[in-house]
Amino acid sequence: MTDSIATQLQQASEGLLFGSETDAPFEVIHWQTQEQLTPAKLLQLTEHPPDAPVELRTVDEFLAIATQEEDWHDEEERETVKRFQNLVSVLKQNLSQLQVYRVGNTNIDAYIVGVTPGGGEWAGLSTKLVET
Structure with a gap:
């Protein structure tokens, strides 16, 4: 992965929190693998048990x-919405085959990943959410 993609993802997600029953930051992730990313492969890469439940979503669905x-949004909330819209743009501009993998049921690890230009590497963001 080029440093510029990592930098763009870091800058676009800086200070943003994914809202659920807990507000969690985003972390840049990167996997060098030539393999197709399947739910089973993702579980292996993220060291989750092989039988952990995985749900797939589009980026637009996940961040809707x-x-x-x-x-009813105030100025600060509108600014946050714009930052999330920018984050989606940065993801879509830099990564192809973009997909969101939600792992778990209540304490969920979410991975927004896609293929870097030139292929062969997977990159994106991870965050955590709590849904009870």
């Missing part, structure tokens, strides 16, 4: 609530 501006 964070990228939707509402009439």
Whole structure:
């Protein structure tokens, strides 16, 4: 992965928290693998048990609530929505085959990953969420 992609992802996600029952930051992730990323491969790369539940989502579905501006948002909330919209743009501009993998049921590890230009490497962001 080029340093510029890592830098862009880091800058776009800096200070953003994924809202759930806990607010968690994003971390840049990168895997050098020539293999197709499947749920089983993701579980192996992230050291989850092989039988952990995995749910797939699109980036737009996963970040829908964070990228939707509402009439009742104040200035700070509108700015946060714009930052999430920018984050989605950075992800889509730099990574192909973008997919979100949600691992677990209540304490969920989420991985927003795609293929870097030139292929062969997977990169993106990870975060945690709690859904009870």
